Amino acid sequence: MATNRYKVSTTPSGKSIFSLIEGSLRIPVLFENGLPVKYMPKVLFVTLLVIFYIGNSHYADSTIRKIDKLKVEVEDLRADYTTLKSDYMFASKQSEIARSVDRLRIQETLEPPKKIVIEEGEY
Numbered sequence: 001m002a003t004n005r006y007k008v009s010t011t012p013s014g015k016s017i018f019s020l021i022e023g024s025l026r027i028p029v030l031f032e033n034g035l036p037v038k039y040m041p042k043v044l045f046v047t048l049l050v051i052f053y054i055g056n057s058h059y060a061d062s063t064i065r066k067i068d069k070l071k072v073e074v075e076d077l078r079a080d081y082t083t084l085k086s087d088y089m090f091a092s093k094q095s096e097i098a099r100s101v102d103r104l105r106i107q108e109t110l111e112p113p114k115k116i117v118i119e120e121g122e123y
Contacts, residue, residue, distance in 0.1 A: 030036055098108050
């Protein structure tokens with residue numbers, strides 16, 4: 001009868017990476033008597049920490065993207081505000097008001113306003 005043969009090594013040195021890891025960590029020794037239940041709480045805790053870390057990094061990335069988007073929006077709004085403010089300042093000049101009121105046939109008065117003075121006992 002023929003014997004089973006399998007390929008032992010695929011690397012030039014004669015050992016694969018997985019066999020080196022298995023040899024250095026001694027994983028088969030840990031599982032000789034079955035699954036070591038005493039390590040399960042620690043493994044679960046580390047797993048939860050890793051999941052929390054990954055979730056936290058995703059949350060931080062999305063927050064940074066939102067902040068960048070809001071910065072662009074703030075810059076656009078600041079530019080709009082500056083433009084509107086300069087338009088308002090130009091439109092509120094005395095000469096521009098006189099020009100816009102001229103269409104309504106309202107003319108600018110040439111004499112200054114009169115000051116009303118009330119004596120102490122008159123009111």
